Each structure stands twice: as structure tokens, then as C-alpha cells.
Amino acid sequence: MEILQDKELVRKKYIKLTDDAKNNFKNREYEEAEKQSSEACKLIKSNDDAIIIYGRAVLSRICKEFKSHELNVLVIGDIMLDRAFRGLPATDLAVGRHNTVTNNIYMLKNKESETNTLGGVGYLGYAFLPMVENVIMIGTIGSDCEGHILKEICDGKRGYDGTILKNENDINKKIxxxxxxxxxTITTTKIYFFDESITEKGDKAIRFDREDIKIMREEQNLLKDKIIKAFDSIIEEHKLQDNSGINKSTISCIVIDDYEKGTITEDIIEYISTTAVENNIKVYVDPKYEWDKFKKCDIEAIIPNRKECKEGLKTELPVQASLDEYPQISEFVIKMDSDGAYFFDKGKSRHHVKPYGENDDASDVGCGTIFDAYFITSMLCNNSLPESVFLANYAAGLMTMKQLGQIVTPEDIIKNVTHEVDYFIKNKYLIESLLIK
Structure with a gap:
């Protein structure tokens, strides 16, 4: 009888905690809701109600707190222009067809169906904008119209969708x-054509790449000096020194985004790493396939995708031996596309964050970049590694519902988690074992 009474007391306490947590979440008191749902989870294990409210509260709390941190992020890497066109196959009556034209001819839907947006490291800088105070960016362009468009977007003369603004004040934040x-150098340009007759949203594209990596690499020595000069000017501008004489900086972190187009070389990486150590700045890296150039560098976290990890470490899912090859990299996080993400704790144990959504056919364009921006910002705000990966994985999942050139904002996450269930249930074990304090 006494045991039954104890169980009833526990159940009543659990119900009160979850009800209070739901009310606090509704009132945007996320930290309090997180604490209450955490206590409820400890009372009754694997109970979905408490798991769901905890998941909603922790992601909302992190997004809300971004605004209280004045972060300055420096991103360096290969910048690109993403040009997107949308339309439908033309009828034979609509166009004159020459004998040399054997494939379909496409026609743009309207003027608004052509957009110019930031790509490569430019898109990463744009993804950071809603979360940090300032974004500073270094990238290589050519003296062509595509490079001019990129500069106009960053300078606020065009919107981030590439449209020319009537008033420069129309854009709130500039990179x-x-x-x-x-x-x-030819400004790297990715040209996408979305055939809207294939799917309702036109989310599958034909892509054309405008670039010449050979020329870029021929100019590397000259470009290297220019990159280092630009980098030094930013470091000097943001340098601080405390009473002990230790160098500090108002730069919160440096993010190297390497697409192996020619901007990021081993010399530049070593120079950035050395300077960052001297000024107590954390370095994050999204690599491509050549990883040897990172072996001598102090890196806070490396964030490859599945293919980059397989090429860089010669294994899809790293083991202790492969991680030990990079002793100066503190954290390893692997973006696994539709399989979610993996990360490794200090003991090199692997943890899996299951994906948001179930649509394997969803477009993954931009998802990795959104993951990087949310993961890095969360880490800079002193959230734990599991919390930061959990958030970044959810943000990347939301990106599958966006179009090329769009981003996921903290407000998007706060709005969506209000109704989110599946993501938290799928990651129940992770929440109980690693997230709940």
C-alpha cells in the first residue's frame, strides 16, 4: 500500500512539473521550463511529455540567448555567387528552334524568378547574421560583373536575395x-535552373559551374599575400591587451570554410592558426577533402560532412586511431545528411543525433552551412557540445524546407519547435543521457 502511495505522489509531482513547464514555455520563460521538464524527466524516465517540452525549451532558450551575446565572427574562404533561375520548358510555338538545339528550351517564369545570392563562405556569413553582432568576411573574387554583384550585396547596395535596393537603409545588417x-581570377559562380514542371516546388535543379581553379592556383602566391594583409588588418583593428600583457581580441572566432577553389592554402591555415593562438581566438573549420594541412593547427572544432570525412580521414565514421592523427583538433562533428549528425565526446565515444524529418528526397542545398552557423554560435555562447549539435541538426533540417539563398533564423526555430514532437521522440535517448542536467 505504501509503495502505491509513493508512486502516486511521484506521478502527481511529475504532472505538476510538466504542466508548469508547459505554461512557462508558453510564456517564453524557456530556462524555467527547461529546469522543470528536466526534473520531470528524472522522476519518470522515458516519458514523452517531459522529453518533448524539454526539447522545445532547450532549443528555444539557446536561440533566445543569442541576442545577449555580442559576437564578432570572422569568416575566411572561397566566396561564390549563387545565381538561380526558375521556369518551365518552352513550347515549340513560343520559341524559334534551330536544328542545332536538340534539348529542351526553357523560359523564365517572370523577372522575379532570377536571383543572385551569396554562396560559399558568403552564404556562411549570411547565415551568421541573425545570431551575431558583426560578420567580417575575407574571400577572393575577380574583377568581373559577378564579383561586383557579390560586393554590392555585402555593401548593402543589393538585398541578400540579390535585388537592387531603392534605399540602402532597407537592409538591416551588412557583412x-x-x-x-x-x-x-574568375569569380566562382554556381548557376542553378529549377524546372518547376518536375516538382511542385521546383526543388531539383540543373547546375552549371563558372570557375577556373587552375587560374586561381596560378595566382595563389599573389593572392596569399593579399589575404594575409587583409587578415592582419582585421586582427589589428580588433586587438585588445589586458593588464597582464596577454593579447586578446574582440573577434569571437575565426571560421575557415574551404571549398578547395584556391583561397585556402596550407600556408594561410598555419598563419591563421598561429595568429589566433597569439590572440586567444578560437578557430573552427569546415574542410573539404585535403586534411593534412590541418595537422599542425590548433582548431576548436572541425565540421565536415560525410563525404569530406571519408576522404579526409579515409573512413566514413572515424575511430580512435584516425582521430588521434589530429591531436590539436578539440572537437569532431560530422554532418551525415539525411542520417543526422555524429559527434565525439572527450573520451572519443561517438554519439548520434537523429535527423529532423523523414524526407530523403528533400534538397540539402545550404543545410551544411546552416548547421555550421548554429553549431559555432551555440558553442561561442557557452552551450555544451551535445546541445550545440542538437540545435544545429534541427536548424539544418528546417533548411530542407527553404529555397536556395534563404536562411534559417532563430525566430524560425522558436516558431517551429512550438509544434515539434518527432525530433525529440527520435532523440529521446540522447536527451536523457546527455542533455538533461
């Missing part, structure tokens, strides 16, 4: 862009 211009 401070230090363009490195190569005399022969």
Missing part, C-alpha cells in the same frame, strides 16, 4: 567584406 581581387 563587412574585404574582397581579395585576383587579376586573372
Amino acid at each position: 563587412k567584406f574585404l574582397p581579395v581581387i585576383g587579376d586573372k
